[in-house]
Amino acid sequence: MAYRFRGRGIGLIGLIYIIIGIFVAWDRGYIYPDLLRRVLSALLAIILWFLILLGVDLHIRA
Numbered sequence: 001m002a003y004r005f006r007g008r009g010i011g012l013i014g015l016i017y018i019i020i021g022i023f024v025a026w027d028r029g030y031i032y033p034d035l036l037r038r039v040l041s042a043l044l045a046i047i048l049w050f051l052i053l054l055g056v057d058l059h060i061r062a
Helices: 011-027 033-047 049-053
Strands: none
């Protein structure tokens, strides 16, 4: 018996759920600009790790 897999990932409902969650967390003070800068710097460091080895500073500053 063959199964069909959805190839769309989380779908529209999941995306709306995450967007509302981000808004509520921002509104209640769980997410703030400094946290966003730190998370973005960390993600850049993970994705572009080879640039760090070459001496590039990926820290995001205000």
